Amino acid sequence: MKDFATFRHVLIFLGVLLGVSGNPLNTVAADYPFGLLMVGPANDHGWSQAHFEAGQAMEKILPGAKMLYIDKVNPADRPGITIPMLVDDLVGKGAKLIIGNSDDMKDGIREAAAMHPEVQFIHISGDDALTGKSGANLSNLMGRMEYGKMMAGFTAAMTSTTGKIGYLGPLINAETRRLAAAAYLGARHAWVNVLKKPAAELQFKVNWIGFWFNIPGVTSDPSLVTGSLFDSDYDVVISGIDTTEALVVAGQKKKAGKEVWAIPYDYQGACAVAPEACLGVPYFNWIPGYTKMIGEAMNNKWQQQFLWLGPDWQAINNPDTTSIGFMPGNAMGDPQKKALADFQQALAKGLNLFSGPLNFQDGSTFLKAGETATDAQVWNLPQLLEGIEGASK
Amino acid sequence: MRYVQFMKHPLFSRFARISVIAGLALGGVGLLLFTLGISPVDIGVTLARGSILSLQKFGHVLTIWIPLLLCSCGLLFTFRAGLWNIGIEGQVVFGAIAATLLLREENLGLPAAATLILAHILSFIGGGLWAAFAGFLKNRGGVNEIFGGLGLNFVAQGLILWLILGPWKRAGVASMSGTEMFARELWLSTPPGWRLAPAALVIACIAFAATAVLLGATRFGLQIRATGINPTAARLFGIHPGRTGLLAMAIGGGLAGLAGGLQVSCVYHRLLPSISSGYGYLALLVVMLAHYRLRPVPAICLFFACLAAGSIQLPIVLKLDSSLAGVIQGACVVSALLVHGLQKRQRGEL
Numbered sequence: 001m002k003d004f005a006t007f008r009h010v011l012i013f014l015g016v017l018l019g020v021s022g023n024p025l026n027t028v029a030a031d032y033p034f035g036l037l038m039v040g041p042a043n044d045h046g047w048s049q050a051h052f053e054a055g056q057a058m059e060k061i062l063p064g065a066k067m068l069y070i071d072k073v074n075p076a077d078r079p080g081i082t083i084p085m086l087v088d089d090l091v092g093k094g095a096k097l098i099i100g101n102s103d104d105m106k107d108g109i110r111e112a113a114a115m116h117p118e119v120q121f122i123h124i125s126g127d128d129a130l131t132g133k134s135g136a137n138l139s140n141l142m143g144r145m146e147y148g149k150m151m152a153g154f155t156a157a158m159t160s161t162t163g164k165i166g167y168l169g170p171l172i173n174a175e176t177r178r179l180a181a182a183a184y185l186g187a188r189h190a191w192v193n194v195l196k197k198p199a200a201e202l203q204f205k206v207n208w209i210g211f212w213f214n215i216p217g218v219t220s221d222p223s224l225v226t227g228s229l230f231d232s233d234y235d236v237v238i239s240g241i242d243t244t245e246a247l248v249v250a251g252q253k254k255k256a257g258k259e260v261w262a263i264p265y266d267y268q269g270a271c272a273v274a275p276e277a278c279l280g281v282p283y284f285n286w287i288p289g290y291t292k293m294i295g296e297a298m299n300n301k302w303q304q305q306f307l308w309l310g311p312d313w314q315a316i317n318n319p320d321t322t323s324i325g326f327m328p329g330n331a332m333g334d335p336q337k338k339a340l341a342d343f344q345q346a347l348a349k350g351l352n353l354f355s356g357p358l359n360f361q362d363g364s365t366f367l368k369a370g371e372t373a374t375d376a377q378v379w380n381l382p383q384l385l386e387g388i389e390g391a392s393k
Numbered sequence: 394m395r396y397v398q399f400m401k402h403p404l405f406s407r408f409a410r411i412s413v414i415a416g417l418a419l420g421g422v423g424l425l426l427f428t429l430g431i432s433p434v435d436i437g438v439t440l441a442r443g444s445i446l447s448l449q450k451f452g453h454v455l456t457i458w459i460p461l462l463l464c465s466c467g468l469l470f471t472f473r474a475g476l477w478n479i480g481i482e483g484q485v486v487f488g489a490i491a492a493t494l495l496l497r498e499e500n501l502g503l504p505a506a507a508t509l510i511l512a513h514i515l516s517f518i519g520g521g522l523w524a525a526f527a528g529f530l531k532n533r534g535g536v537n538e539i540f541g542g543l544g545l546n547f548v549a550q551g552l553i554l555w556l557i558l559g560p561w562k563r564a565g566v567a568s569m570s571g572t573e574m575f576a577r578e579l580w581l582s583t584p585p586g587w588r589l590a591p592a593a594l595v596i597a598c599i600a601f602a603a604t605a606v607l608l609g610a611t612r613f614g615l616q617i618r619a620t621g622i623n624p625t626a627a628r629l630f631g632i633h634p635g636r637t638g639l640l641a642m643a644i645g646g647g648l649a650g651l652a653g654g655l656q657v658s659c660v661y662h663r664l665l666p667s668i669s670s671g672y673g674y675l676a677l678l679v680v681m682l683a684h685y686r687l688r689p690v691p692a693i694c695l696f697f698a699c700l701a702a703g704s705i706q707l708p709i710v711l712k713l714d715s716s717l718a719g720v721i722q723g724a725c726v727v728s729a730l731l732v733h734g735l736q737k738r739q740r741g742e743l
Binding site for chain 2: 068069070071072075076078079080081082084085086088089090092093103104107171172173174208210211215217218219382391393
């Protein structure tokens, strides 16, 4: 009898727990739900947070738009879960357009786009729309971060007292080679043309960790890599990864009395992690790109496109108009600020650092004297440049 | 009178026990969620909707269920033989590597179907050999299979990273994102609109049936059991415990390797560093929860698969971190183990 009573109570409890009466969950009832798949956490102070906040802004800018999001979309954080599975779930919740915010999602987004031809997809940082590897429902969006990285490199060289600049790289591909090369070109410009020092005295070293953020046991630990750069007299580390370890370590070293600095990446507010060691941050502002692409999709004007958007040179930190910004940090000195402003003006007027003569790392010619790189050459940079220490492939 | 007889029936007693475990586990989780200010009802409905309330989502659940079931079946062999095969993660990884060895080759000159069949056979052999190596270390080197297995897990993880960043890396790319995708015809076929390759489901069901037959209805199964219960006594019946254990490890590892093969051919279509998805470790929990018995294994695997697939809904619908599903999973396991422990104490076994 006692057993039966227990059994009955258990059944009642289960009924209450799993009961569907008065179900509080309703499907999303917005005019235009769109999904955002983020490779990292939505609050990473880096790449994913920049996307998350742009997605939130869409809900205000585009009436009817409603964001559905899933963060930490990577095999380490979500074992066994694939991009097509997540896309199925978002589509099941009504998403009409889905953004995948990582190069790492390229294969999965391509597969999902083929499974859901009625849904539009935006893949950030890929180029399927150019190469024709996907259907008409997949577009690509990216910012011309080369300019932001040039500013980062410029600021680093203007600040460094040792002439040794470290670059904390993620994985190696055309995008990351291009950005590391841009940072180097910015640093070399400051070193040679502003500080009037010999190029040979500038050391620029890239250390790749293997992924966009730390995966314990899989990637190199970005904190350890940064620490070892600082311990080898590299006094400025430019971060190319999605999270803020470089700045965190710089802040710790600074507190311990070492004169070191870092330049984080991706997110406008990234310096807040350790403002005393932060020289500034080149960041993406996804609002203009999202507004254009999602707005067009909402108005049934979707067309497959490859958008590579640059800074608004009139107002580089204007959230409504610029796709790339650079926010100076507390640790940047006044002379460096002035020099950076001059450099930005020069870039705005057409200064192109991807100009010959430039050699690849292996000594072969990239650009002859008088040549400037085309967009395709910059986008698909096959090697690091001569003068950069670190692996190219 | 009839009622009392019904109460004493073993079926009812087992059902009541399972209900008490489920009730306590869910009650504990419910209380935990309640104190965190989260409605257990919302969580339950969200997880159910994200896993079993649509055919498409149930396909996702089965995608997780299949490798988990294969790993669990593999562990049943080794647990029955009295061996703790902690190295199962490495066996999944090694099976995936073995399958990739064939699937990444474009010019094998074999029909796609033959390549796929060979790849899965190779994954079984790869996982089996990796596990047998742990067994060999135990038999010949005196290395406890727990430490041997753990060590081999690290070796397998190192090997897969080296392959992905080295010889098998994508052209011009060095990334943990994995190898190049396999050619389309070398993906295990999924009918239009499906989210699951039927062949994978068939393989898992056959593996489960074979495990049931081998362990429950053959002389070999009896030998494994005898080895697990009392290896010294087993010798008196002409059973060689070392050899039997080694064979159990090889079969168990083979099933885990097959799970790895299906992960690359059916789920990811490429080799990833985290290709095992932690299914090996999760399977250890499954088998312990099942009390090393075969029958409850598919249902427990299904429960865990539902949690994993359903958890996708938590951030979408409730804006909650989906790692909450891991908390629920852990709380369920702890609650169930606690109930088992209390029952044992009641019976005077502890």
